[in-house]
Every structure is written in C-alpha cells, then in structure tokens.
Amino acid sequence: MTKSLYAIGGGQMVEAIIRASLESQAISAETTHVVDISPDRVRYLAETYHVTTSREFQPELLKNADLILLGVRPQDDWAEIARQIGSSGQKKPLISIIAGVTIEQLEDALEVADYPVARIIPNTLTDTGFGVSGAALNASANQEDIDEFLKSFGKVDYIPEEQIDIYTGYAIAGPNYVYNFFLALTNAGVLGGLSRKQANEIALENLQGAAKMLEITGKHPYELLDINNSAGGVGITAQHELDASNFAAGVQNAVLAAIHRTTELGKGE
Ligand SMILES: NC(=O)c1ccc[n+]([C@@H]2O[C@H](COP(=O)([O-])OP(=O)(O)OC[C@H]3O[C@@H](n4cnc5c(N)ncnc54)[C@H](OP(=O)(O)O)[C@@H]3O)[C@@H](O)[C@H]2O)c1
Secondary structure, rough: OEEEEEEEOOHHHHHHHHHHHHHHOOOOEEEEEEOOOOOOHHHHHHHHHHHHEEOOOOHHHHHHOOEEOOOOOOOOOOHHHHHHHOOOOOOOEEEEEOOOHHHHHHHHHHOOOOOEEEEOOOOOOOOOOOEEEEEEEEOOOOOHHHHHHHHOOOOEOOHHHHEEEEEEEHHHOOOOOOOOOOOOOOOOHHHOOHHHHHHHHHHHHHHHHHHHHHHHOOOOOHHHHHHHHOOHHHHHHHHHHHHHHHHHHHHHHHHHHHHHHHHHHOOOO
C-alpha cells in the first residue's frame, strides 16, 4: 500500500530513497512532503519529483503522514527536530538514517514514552534494486509498518542495533570494495594488452556471471575454484600469485577499518 511520507533533510541520501520509492510506487509524489533548510534543495526536489516541500518543520502536516524519515547529518540539530516530532502529538513511526545516532538518543530527544523508532543504515545502490539496508527497531516499532517502504529501495535485514556499525562498514561500504576489485581487474586486462573498453566489458560480464554462479549453485567459492583450477594449469598458477599477495588480507583489513571508523564516528571522534 502506498505510504505518505514526511521527510526531514532533503539531501543526497533522502533524494536517492525518494527516487527509488516513487519508482516502485511505495510512496506517491502527492503524499510526500520534504523539509529542508536549503532553498535551492527544496526548489530542486519540488521541480524534479513534484513532491511538496517546505523550509521549516510543519508539525500539522504529520497528521497526514504514515512514516517520518529523518535524513539530516549527525552534526545537524537532529535532537531539536526529534523534540518537535515528539511534541507534535502524533506518534507516526520515525525512521532515522542518521549515522551514529542511536535509538536511545532518538528516544531521549523525542521526550515521548513508547515512540516507535527504527534506526536504519540505508544501502546506496537504491536505483538498482540491489543492496541491503540494516534496520534496528525499538520495542514500540512495528516491522509491518515500515517493511514495504524499506524494501522499495533495496533489500532489508532486521538486525540488533549492535550490528549497525558492521553493516555500515561491510554492507553499505560494500560497493566500494567491488569498484576497487573491478578497477584492479580491468587494469590487469589493459596491462595484458586489451583496450580499456574490452577489459571493462569482460570484467563486467565475469563479475555478474560469477555472482550468478554463486547464487544459482549455492556452492562455496572453493568448490567453484576447484572446478576452474585444473592440475598445473592457468587458473592454479594465477591462484598461487593471488595467495602469495596481500589480496585477501587487504580486503579484510579495509572492511575492519571501515567498521572501526563507523564506531569512532558514532562516538564523535
Ligand atoms: N550519503 C550516503 O551515502 C549515506 C549513506 C548512509 C547514511 N547516510 C546518512 O544520511 C544522512 C544524510 O546524508 P547525506 O549524504 O544525504 O547528507 P546531505 O546531502 O548533506 O543532506 C542533509 C540535508 O539536510 C539539510 N538539513 C540540515 N539541517 C536541517 C534541518 N534542521 N531541517 C531540515 N533540513 C536540514 C541539509 O541542508 P544544508 O546542506 O543547507 O545544511 C542537507 O540538505 C546522514 O545522517 C548520513 O549519516 C548517508
């Protein structure tokens, strides 16, 4: 069912979510309102998506909203916005995408007992239908109220809040690791003598095909490698070089560093 959405902070991430949710008709332009302090932003969002906008929080509009999306930055005055939401007299589910701000901090700022709060870390592949967002709910929030909306911009895992930082460093930053691998691979093709265009096309095909193989066979990557790496052959020779390099540890260290940095940012460090 189409939900009416009240979004506060109309920046890059909220725009990406709104674009995907409009496309999949989880929300409609007529019943979507975006608040942003920037005059350029509200003009742009109204012109591009035909949603209604305002530069100031308008509590009376919450009456018509099914969901509230809080999309300002951690350094913005989110606590004051939450206080205004809490004092509106409405108890519409609040979905926060603010990195590092905990459910407890939001509950305190709302100053209303048993207010339904979902803290999500949204995936950034919203236009593709791929990507996994992590969602942590407080005891008052209802998964059914937000599920369709969250799934309109990717897949969603409902997780304990303690896992949000892991999702941020592993799942949300995930495309970055893949872009890096893609770049390393295409540069190898060019180094080997292919044009950039040939190298890109082949790497994209292999990337998508290999992902499909993992998905449809359900096999462990070791099993698929075993099929490809025949005795004394090309595959196992390349495997030996990869094993001798820092490849796996490099990727793993990058993910652990991203998780660690997420935790630091959450503490304001
Ligand atoms: N971008 C991502 O890939 C990503 C991924 C996951 C989570 N997030 C989270 O999403 C949130 C937004 O990130 P973003 O990259 O979209 O940032 P952004 O583009 O800077 O968007 C934030 C918007 O909120 C506006 N704003 C600030 N204070 C406001 C207020 N009191 N009332 C209404 N609007 C206000 C800002 O206006 P001004 O610019 O004029 O101040 C800006 O347009 C952050 O909390 C971030 O942690 C982002």
